[in-house]
Amino acid sequence: MSLVGSVSDEMSNSSENQVESLPQSIEEKHQELVVSHVPIVSSFNERIRPLLDAVDKLRHLQVMKEGIQLPTIVVVGDQSSGKSSVLESLAGISLPRGQGICTRVPLIMRLQHHTAPEPELSLEFNGKTVPTSEAQIANAISLATDEIAGSAKGISNTPLTLVVKKNGVPDLTMVDLPGITRVPVHGQPENIYEQIADIIMEYIRPEESIILNVLSATVDFTTCESIRMSQKVDKNGERTLAVVTKADRAPEGLLEKVTADDVNIGLGYVCVRNRIGDESYKEARKEEADLFENHPLLSKIDKSMVGIPVLAQKLVQIQATIIARCLPEIVRKINEKLNASISELNRMPKTLSSVGEALTTFMGIVGSAKESLNKIIVRGEYDEYPEDKNMHCTARLVEMLNQYSGELRKCSENDLTGNFLMDEIQVLEEAKGIQLPNFLPRTTFLAILQKKVEKVSHIPVAFVEKVWTYIEGVVISVLMHHSENYHQLQLSTRRAGHSLIARMKEHSRNWVTEIVQMEKLTDYTSNPEYMNDWSKLMAQQHDFTRDEKGYISTFKIEGLGEVPIAGLRGYDQHVLLQAFDLKMRMTAYWKIVLRRLVDFMALHLQFCLRNLVNKEMEEEIVKELVGRHDGAIERMLEESPAVAAKREKLNVSIKLLSESNNVLGNIMDKIASNI
Numbered sequence: 312m313s314l315v316g317s318v319s320d321e322m323s324n325s326s327e328n329q330v331e332s333l334p335q336s337i338e339e340k341h342q343e344l345v346v347s348h349v350p351i352v353s354s355f356n357e358r359i360r361p362l363l364d365a366v367d368k369l370r371h372l373q374v375m376k377e378g379i380q381l382p383t384i385v386v387v388g389d390q391s392s393g394k395s396s397v398l399e400s401l402a403g404i405s406l407p408r409g410q411g412i413c414t415r416v417p418l419i420m421r422l423q424h425h426t427a428p429e430p431e432l433s434l435e436f437n438g439k440t441v442p443t444s445e446a447q448i449a450n451a452i453s454l455a456t457d458e459i460a461g462s463a464k465g466i467s468n469t470p471l472t473l474v475v476k477k478n479g480v481p482d483l484t485m486v487d488l489p490g491i492t493r494v495p496v497h498g499q500p501e502n503i504y505e506q507i508a509d510i511i512m513e514y515i516r517p518e519e520s521i522i523l524n525v526l527s528a529t530v531d532f533t534t535c536e537s538i539r540m541s542q543k544v545d546k547n548g549e550r551t552l553a554v555v556t557k558a559d560r561a562p563e564g565l566l567e568k569v570t571a572d573d574v575n576i577g578l579g580y581v582c583v584r585n586r587i588g589d590e591s592y593k594e595a596r597k598e599e600a601d602l603f604e605n606h607p608l609l610s611k612i613d614k615s616m617v618g619i620p621v622l623a624q625k626l627v628q629i630q631a632t633i634i635a636r637c638l639p640e641i642v643r644k645i646n647e648k649l650n651a652s653i654s655e656l657n658r659m660p661k662t663l664s665s666v667g668e669a670l671t672t673f674m675g676i677v678g679s680a681k682e683s684l685n686k687i688i689v690r691g692e693y694d695e696y697p698e699d700k701n702m703h704c705t706a707r708l709v710e711m712l713n714q715y716s717g718e719l720r721k722c723s724e725n726d727l728t729g730n731f732l733m734d735e736i737q738v739l740e741e742a743k744g745i746q747l748p749n750f751l752p753r754t755t756f757l758a759i760l761q762k763k764v765e766k767v768s769h770i771p772v773a774f775v776e777k778v779w780t781y782i783e784g785v786v787i788s789v790l791m792h793h794s795e796n797y798h799q800l801q802l803s804t805r806r807a808g809h810s811l812i813a814r815m816k817e818h819s820r821n822w823v824t825e826i827v828q829m830e831k832l833t834d835y836t837s838n839p840e841y842m843n844d845w846s847k848l849m850a851q852q853h854d855f856t857r858d859e860k861g862y863i864s865t866f867k868i869e870g871l872g873e874v875p876i877a878g879l880r881g882y883d884q885h886v887l888l889q890a891f892d893l894k895m896r897m898t899a900y901w902k903i904v905l906r907r908l909v910d911f912m913a914l915h916l917q918f919c920l921r922n923l924v925n926k927e928m929e930e931e932i933v934k935e936l937v938g939r940h941d942g943a944i945e946r947m948l949e950e951s952p953a954v955a956a957k958r959e960k961l962n963v964s965i966k967l968l969s970e971s972n973n974v975l976g977n978i979m980d981k982i983a984s985n986i
């Protein structure tokens with residue numbers, strides 16, 4: 312990554328003369344630092360300060376919630392590695408120190424040099440600012456931590472900000488994180504390691520973070536959990552700086568350890584000796600300077616790698632570099648997100664503030680739903696749902712109608728050939744009366760017709776059920792789509808849609824039952840095709856009766872196909888003639904019946920669907936919403952919880968991003984002209 316690479320490069324390039332690239336004022340301060348050691352004189356850089364202030368303000372606004380990462384120095388280390396001691400050395404104040412878990416929440420430490428002799432300290436957490444003092448700070452942090460993370464030993468991800476304005480401190484902002492511990496101590500949750508690891512990873516993962524890895528000189532660096540973690544996100548250590556604490560306790564081999572660099576620390580090592588016991592801050596710095604100056608082993612370590620002042624200097628330099636590199640991108644991202652959120656908010660439905668507005672919106676929604684349904688159900692235009700085949704209604708309806716027609720035909724096919732003439736013979740037998748034998752009684756035809764109609768009667772009924780269930784799905788989906796931003800309206804329209812379709816379904820069911828009933832009662836058609844077909848079929852009667860006498864077992868009837876006739880031998884000629892006639896009349900007529908069942912069904916559906924879309928639906932919805940007099944229109948003014956939450960979220964984002972934008976204000980000009 313270019314940013315990290317550049318930080319790393321910059322640091323290594325300046326290893327010989329560390330302050331070469333810094334502005335004059337910092338260089339002077341650095342000299343002062345190295346020479347005098349105490350106190351840490353501020354490396355205040357008035358060019359960097361406004362930028363750091365801007366980043367701190369963005370952090371305070373929690374712009375990270377919008378997915379914008381800030382350049383941050385993150386302090387990590389195993390438990391009791393000395394993180395807090397390093398921070399207090401940098402700040403010149405006392406932080407809670409000691410064995411056991413002390414840092415239980417992310418502690419954002421903002422060090423600011425100020426000219427007044429008296430330091431000003433304050434803690435910011437849970438939306439409040441609590442002033443405190445140097446003497447009180449350890450206690451105040453403990454109390455604030457208890458308030459955030461509870462008084463047990465649990466940890467929390469809610470940060471606590473400590474602002475230290477003090478003469479001579481470096482202008483630095485760092486985040487101290489809970490120390491990594493494998494074994495929960497008494498009162499800690501079992502998954503303490505995972506909880507801490509999650510917080511640490513969240514802070515060190517962004518490429519904008521610089522990892523300040525605090526390592527105790529008393530341990531083997533390769534075994535440190537904090538090294539393992541930082542290597543997960545920064546394999547080559549390009550954005551990792553190591554601080555080795557407790558140099559006084561393990562001087563043997565320290566030089567070799569930091570020179571060998573077994574753990575890949577790209578930004579280098581700084582060895583320090585922190586405050587011990589009740590030492591004053593000044594005494595600690597003096598002891599540290601003496602240690603690295605005079606100790607037989609430690610004095611051999613290069614002076615650019617030892618002492619709190621050097622650490623402060625390095626950090627200030629790194630901080631300046633990452634801020635300058637990251638800010639333009641941050642400004643760009645904030646603007647981009649702000650614009651995106653504003654246009655998303657503008658695209659959201661208007662909040663309704665009066666019944667009049669609600670009515671207008673309601674009519675608009677009904678109108679547009681009607682138009683959509685007209686398009687897909689009546690006109691066959693599916694431009695609103697190009698990919699959703701289920702919504703291409705006219706095509707789906709024709710498919711269903713064809714299938715219905717096929718089912719009707721299939722269901723009556725067997726009658727034509729199986730047990731040829733047997734049904735007819737049986738019916739004729741039972742219709743016998745005291746009368747001349749060569750009259751074909753009409754009741755026989757009606758009896759067969761009724762039987763046939765009865766056999767297929769379930770098909771039209773099932774078909775209307777199927778069509779209306781399909782249409783119900785389409786209508787509800789269109790209504791829901793058009794009213795999606797109005798929760799109450801959705802409830803009403805859904806109700807209206809269901810009851811309307813139920814009514815239409817009932818109507819069609821009655822209609823189809825009536826049609827079937829009519830077909831059973833009367834054998835009539837004015838269609839000349841009937842007589843034509845019958846005549847053609849009857850023309851084969853003579854051949855049939857001749858062959859039936861012979862020994863062949865099947866006979867081919869034009870229009871019916873091959874039929875078995877072996878079983879017919881033994882019946883009287885006139886019975887066979889009548890049965891044949893009956894069969895041929897039915898064959899010719901049945902074609903007409905089936906066609907009527909399909910054609911009328913198509914006309915019926917088309918009529919009902921048009922009615923539904925153009926008339927019934929609107930009436931039903933209006934009846935449901937306005938006619939109930941139970942304030943349904945007024946309730947439309949309430950937004951659905953999801954829409955209200957989205958609107959709230961967007962408003963919060965826009966406020967936050969606008970404030971962030973204001974903070975950055977003319978910072979970009981400063982970057983351009985000064986850095």
Ligand SMILES: Nc1nc2c(ncn2[C@@H]2O[C@H](COP(=O)(O)OP(=O)(O)OP(=O)(O)O)[C@@H](O)[C@H]2O)c(=O)[nH]1
Pocket residue numbers: 388389390391392393394395396397407408409410411412413414489490491556557558559560583584585586587588
């Ligand atoms: N001798 C010596 N002791 C040190 C040094 N730095 C820290 N200590 C001691 O090591 C212990 C742990 O230090 P802390 O600063 O509390 O460590 P920490 O990493 O902040 O601890 P947690 O936040 O609990 O993980 C304390 O008793 C410190 O006094 C040092 O340079 N030399």
